[in-house]
Amino acid sequence: MTHFEILLSLSITGFEAALCVFVYTRQLQRRLPYFSAYATTILICSLGLSLIFWRFGFRSVTSYYADWIALAVSVLARSACIVELCRDVLRAYRGIWALSWRILGLLTSSLCLHAALDARGQPNWIATYGLTLERDIAISSVVVLIVLFLIGDYYRIPLEPLQKWIALGICFFCVIEFVNNTVLRDLFIEYTNSWSAMKGRVDHVNEVWNTVYVSASLVTLGMWCFMLRKPLPEPSKAPVLLPSGIYQELSPAVNLRLRAFNDRLQEMLKP
Amino acid sequence: MNEITAYILLALGFSSILLWLMRPGGNSVETGRPADRQTIDRALESIAPHHYRYFPQVRQALSAGDCEYLRKSAPPHVAKRAIRERRQVARQFLSGLHEDFSKLERLARMVAALSPVVSHEQETQRFLLGLRFRLLYAAVWLRLSLGPVPLLQLGELTNLVGRLAVRMEQAMADINALSAEHLPRGLNA
Numbered sequence: 001m002t003h004f005e006i007l008l009s010l011s012i013t014g015f016e017a018a019l020c021v022f023v024y025t026r027q028l029q030r031r032l033p034y035f036s037a038y039a040t041t042i043l044i045c046s047l048g049l050s051l052i053f054w055r056f057g058f059r060s061v062t063s064y065y066a067d068w069i070a071l072a073v074s075v076l077a078r079s080a081c082i083v084e085l086c087r088d089v090l091r092a093y094r095g096i097w098a099l100s101w102r103i104l105g106l107l108t109s110s111l112c113l114h115a116a117l118d119a120r121g122q123p124n125w126i127a128t129y130g131l132t133l134e135r136d137i138a139i140s141s142v143v144v145l146i147v148l149f150l151i152g153d154y155y156r157i158p159l160e161p162l163q164k165w166i167a168l169g170i171c172f173f174c175v176i177e178f179v180n181n182t183v184l185r186d187l188f189i190e191y192t193n194s195w196s197a198m199k200g201r202v203d204h205v206n207e208v209w210n211t212v213y214v215s216a217s218l219v220t221l222g223m224w225c226f227m228l229r230k231p232l233p234e235p236s237k238a239p240v241l242l243p244s245g246i247y248q249e250l251s252p253a254v255n256l257r258l259r260a261f262n263d264r265l266q267e268m269l270k271p
Numbered sequence: 272m273n274e275i276t277a278y279i280l281l282a283l284g285f286s287s288i289l290l291w292l293m294r295p296g297g298n299s300v301e302t303g304r305p306a307d308r309q310t311i312d313r314a315l316e317s318i319a320p321h322h323y324r325y326f327p328q329v330r331q332a333l334s335a336g337d338c339e340y341l342r343k344s345a346p347p348h349v350a351k352r353a354i355r356e357r358r359q360v361a362r363q364f365l366s367g368l369h370e371d372f373s374k375l376e377r378l379a380r381m382v383a384a385l386s387p388v389v390s391h392e393q394e395t396q397r398f399l400l401g402l403r404f405r406l407l408y409a410a411v412w413l414r415l416s417l418g419p420v421p422l423l424q425l426g427e428l429t430n431l432v433g434r435l436a437v438r439m440e441q442a443m444a445d446i447n448a449l450s451a452e453h454l455p456r457g458l459n460a
Contacts, residue, residue, distance in 0.1 A: 095389030142285050149292040154398075155384040156377070171289050175282045182278040239385060247386035251393045254379040258400040261372060265407035268425075269414055 005207075008214040013050065015221035016043040022228035031235060034084035035166060038077040039224075045070035068130065075137055082141050082170060086148050089163055092238040093155070095247070100151050104144050111140035135181035138174040145171050160236060165227035169220040176216035180209045361425065362415050368429065369408050376401060 019039045023029065029036035049063075049070050056062040086104055090097040115136035116129070145167050152159060159167070341350045379397065383389050 093384050095386045096384055099389050099391055099394060139281075139285075142282075142289070146285060146288055146292065149289070153292060155380050157384055168289070171286070175286050179279055179282050241387045242382065242385045244386055244388045247382055247389065250379060250382055251390065251397070254376065255393060255396050255400060258372075258376065258397065258404060262400060262403050262407055265404070265411050268411045269407070 002207075005210070005214075008211065008218070009046075009050065012214055012217055012221070013043070013046045015218060015225060016046055018225050019043075019221055019228070022225055026228050026232050028228070028232070032081075032084055032088065032162075032166075034077070034080040038074070038081040041077040042074050045074055071134065075134065078141065078170065079137065081166075082144060085163060085166060085170075086144070089148060089152060089157065089159060093157060094241065096151065096155055096157065100148075103151075104147060107144060107147060108140050111136050111143065131181050131184060135178055138177040138181065141174045142171050142178070160233075162227065162232060165223060169223045172223070173216050173220040176212060180213050184209060358415055362412060364425070365408070365412060365415060372404070 016039070020043050023036050023039045049066055052066045053063050086101070087097070090100055112133070115133045118132050118136070149159070149167070151157070341353050345353065376397070383394060
C-alpha cells in the first residue's frame with residue numbers, strides 16, 4: 001500500500017468510527033436499526049481488513065478473499081438498510097406501501113436476474129458474476145431509491161431530512177461503485193486471456209479506481225456524520241388515514257373524468 | 272468502450288434525476304406529511320379549481336360573431352392582430368383548465384396516499400391517463416396556436432372540469448368533516 005492509500009484507509013476508519021459514535025449517541029438504532037447495523041458492519045469490516053492486510057500483506061490471497069467477503073457483507077447490510085428506508089418512508093401510508101413494495105421488489109429481482117444473465121457465458125464467469133452482481137446491486141439500489149422518491153413525489157409524501165441524507169449518501173456511493181465496477185468488469189473480461197501480460201496495467205487502473213472508491217466512501221460518511229452532528233428532530237407523527245370509502249368513490253370518478261377529458265382533447269385534434 | 276460510456280451516462284442521468292427529486296419544494300421536508308392539518312389546509316385551499324368559471328367571458332371574447340365582424344369591418348392588420356390575440360386567450364384558458372384539472376388530479380393522489388386500501392388498477396389507470404392527458408394537452412395547445420379556436424369542444428372541456436370540481440368540493444367537505452371528528456383541531460382551524 002502506498003502512503004496515500006494508507007492515509008485514505010485510516011481516514012475511512014476514522015469517519016466510520018465517528019459515524020458509529022453519532023449513530024449510537026443519537027439513538028438511531030431505535031428508529032433505523034438496519035442503518036445502525038450497516039454503520040457498525042462497515043466499521044468492523046474496515047478494522048478486520050486492516051488487521052488482515054497488516055498480518056498477511058495487502059496483495060496476499062487471504063487479503064483478496066477477505067476483501068470480497070467484507071464487500072459481500074457490507075453490500076448485504078446496505079441492501080437491508082435500503083429496504084428499511086423504503087419502509088420507514090412509506091409504511092405510515094398503508095395503501096401506498098402495499099402498492100409500492102411489490103413494485104420495488106419486482107425491480108430489485110429483475111435487476112439481480114439481469115446480473116446473472118449478463119455474467120453467464122463470460123470467460124471466468126464466477127469472478128465476472130461477482131463484479132456484475134456488485135455493479136447491478138449498486139444500480140438497483142439507485143433505481144429503487146429513485147423510484148421511492150418518484151412515488152413520494154407523485155403522492156406528495158415528503159421525506160424527512162434524515163431519510164433524505166441517508167438516501168443521498170447511498171445513491172452517491174452506489175453511482176460511483178456502479179461506474180467503478182463497469183470499468184473494472186470490462187477490463188477483466190477484455191484482458192482475462194492475457195492476464196499475466198496486462199496485469200501491471202490492470203493493477204494500475206485498479207489502484208486509481210480504489211482511490212476513487214475510497215474517496216466516494218469518505219464523502220458519503222462525511223455527509224452522514226454532518227447530518228447526525230445535531231440532535232435529530234422528533235420523527236413525524238403517523239398520518240390519520242381517511243376511511244377507504246372516500247377513495248373508493250373518488251378514484252373511479254376522477255379516472256372517468258380524466259378519460260372523458262382526454263376524449264374531448266382528442267376530438268379537438270380532429271381536422 | 273462504448274458500453275462504458277453508456278453506463279457512465281446512465282449513472283449521470285440517475286444522479287441528475289436524484290438531484291432533481293431532492294430539489295427544495297419538491298419532496299419538501301418543510302411541508303411535513305400530507306396528513307398534517309396545516310398541510311392539508313394549505314393543499315385544499317390551493318387545490319380549488321377556479322379557471323373554469325371564466326368560460327362565459329372567454330366564450331364571449333372568442334365568439335364567431337365577433338370574429339366575423341372584425342374581418343368585415345376592421346383593417347386587415349388589425350383583424351390579424353385580433354385573431355392572434357384570440358388564439359392567445361384560448362391557449363391561456365386551456366392552460367388554466369389544465370391547471371385546474373392537474374390540481375384535482377393531485378387531490379385524488381393525496382386522497383390515495385391517505386387511504387388505507389389503494390386499488391392497483393385504479394392507480395395504474397390514473398397514471399396512464401395522466402400521461403395521455405399531458406401529451407394530448409401539448410398537441411391541442413399547438414393546434415390552438417396554429418388553427419381556429421374550437422369553441423364548442425372548449426366548452427365541453429370546461430363543463431367536465433366544472434362537474435369534477437363540484438364532486439371534489441364534496442370530497443373536500445367529507446375530508447374536512449372527518450378531520451373535525453378525528454383530529455385535535457379541524458382542517459379549517
